[in-house]
Amino acid sequence: MGKRSNEPLVWSLFSSGGVIAAFMIPILLFLFGLAFPLGWIEAPGYEQIMTLVRHPLTRLVLFGLCSLPLFHWAHRFRFTLYDGLQIKHLNELITVFCYGGAVVGTLLAGYILWNIP
Amino acid sequence: MKETHNYTLYHPKWYRERVSTYWWARQWSYFRFILRELSSIFVAYFVVLILFLLHALSQGPESYAAIQEWLRTPFAITLNFISLLFTLFHTITWFNLTPRAMPVRIGGKRLPDWMIAAPNYVAWVVISAIVAWFVIGG
Numbered sequence: 001m002g003k004r005s006n007e008p009l010v011w012s013l014f015s016s017g018g019v020i021a022a023f024m025i026p027i028l029l030f031l032f033g034l035a036f037p038l039g040w041i042e043a044p045g046y047e048q049i050m051t052l053v054r055h056p057l058t059r060l061v062l063f064g065l066c067s068l069p070l071f072h073w074a075h076r077f078r079f080t081l082y083d084g085l086q087i088k089h090l091n092e093l094i095t096v097f098c099y100g101g102a103v104v105g106t107l108l109a110g111y112i113l114w115n116i117p
Numbered sequence: 118m119k120e121t122h123n124y125t126l127y128h129p130k131w132y133r134e135r136v137s138t139y140w141w142a143r144q145w146s147y148f149r150f151i152l153r154e155l156s157s158i159f160v161a162y163f164v165v166l167i168l169f170l171l172h173a174l175s176q177g178p179e180s181y182a183a184i185q186e187w188l189r190t191p192f193a194i195t196l197n198f199i200s201l202l203f204t205l206f207h208t209i210t211w212f213n214l215t216p217r218a219m220p221v222r223i224g225g226k227r228l229p230d231w232m233i234a235a236p237n238y239v240a241w242v243v244i245s246a247i248v249a250w251f252v253i254g255g
Contacts, residue, residue, distance in 0.1 A: 017160075018207075018211050019211070021160045021163075021204065021207060021208075021211075022207060022208040022211040022212065022237075022241070023208075023240065023241055023244045023245075024244065024248060025160060025163050025204045025207075025208075026201060026204050026205050026208055026245070027244075027245035027248045027249055028163070028167070028248065028252075029163055029197060029200055029201045029204055030201055031249065031252055031253070032166075032170065032188065032197075033166075033188065033193070033194070033196075033197025033198070033200065033201060034194065034197060034198060034201065036185070036188070037185070037188040037189040037193070037194060037197075038189075038194065041253060042253075043185065044252060044253065046174075046178040046181050046182075049174065049181075049252075050174060052251060052252070053171070053174060058251075062167070062171065065164075065167065066164050066167060066168060069160045069161070069163070069164055070161060070164050072157060072160060073157040073158065073160050073161035073164075075157075076154050076156075076157035077154075077157050077158065077161070079154070080151070080154040080155065080157070084141060084151050084154060085138060086136070086138055101161075105164060105165075105168070108168060109164075109168060109171075112168060112171045112172050112175060113171065115175055116171070116174065116175045117175060
């Protein structure tokens with residue numbers, strides 16, 4: 001009779017986002033955030049990187065890489081505010097902000113990836 | 118017949134000690150927990166950065182050059198360096214949690230934690246190499 005909980009769905013998004021973030025973010029952040037700008041490794045040219053990004057499989061990976069980690073963030077950040085800073089009176093607002101943000105980010109990622117020429 | 122009794126619902130009140138908002142600052146292990154949770158902010162930042170990069174790419178070579186220019190600023194370098202530290206912290210804590218999330222038993226004996234965590238690190242090295250190969254040379 002009780003309301004069905006969303007927790008299993010939200011938690012599986014959280015954990016799959018955690019997995020993809022753990023495996024893929026450090027190397028990409030290292031390359032694009034440090035190695036390329038500081039000239040440690042030569043940055044790929046525009047056409048070269050576009051060839052990679054245009055491939056449907058790359059787009060699919062990039063979509064997963066954008067969407068799932070956002071749900072990971074939403075879940076963790078929500079409970080950091082709840083337990084860490086004990087902001088409990090704004091619980092509903094925070095929930096909407098976090099998961100809403102992840103949904104908006106997912107739509108934006110889909111839009112951008114779909115429209116890559 | 119008239120109701121004469123007013124029943125009040127049983128309403129328990131627990132004794133709860135007030136916990137300071139800064140409870141996590143008192144002990145290193147609590148602080149580490151909060152750092153781990155805060156790593157999620159840098160995960161979200163990374164997604165925003167990737168979205169900006171992809172958007173710039175879809176706009177053409179000039180936009181891509183402009184964002185590369187921004188990535189070379191000291192502010193961006195510092196931000197990305199800090200983000201890298203936090204996301205590495207996420208990776209390591211995440212891998213080390215797998216033995217807790219799925220303990221493996223063989224012949225009634227629990228496998229040692231490192232044997233469950235280790236394959237993650239191997240896979241991480243392999244995936245990182247593949248990603249780097251595709252980005253740099255592919």
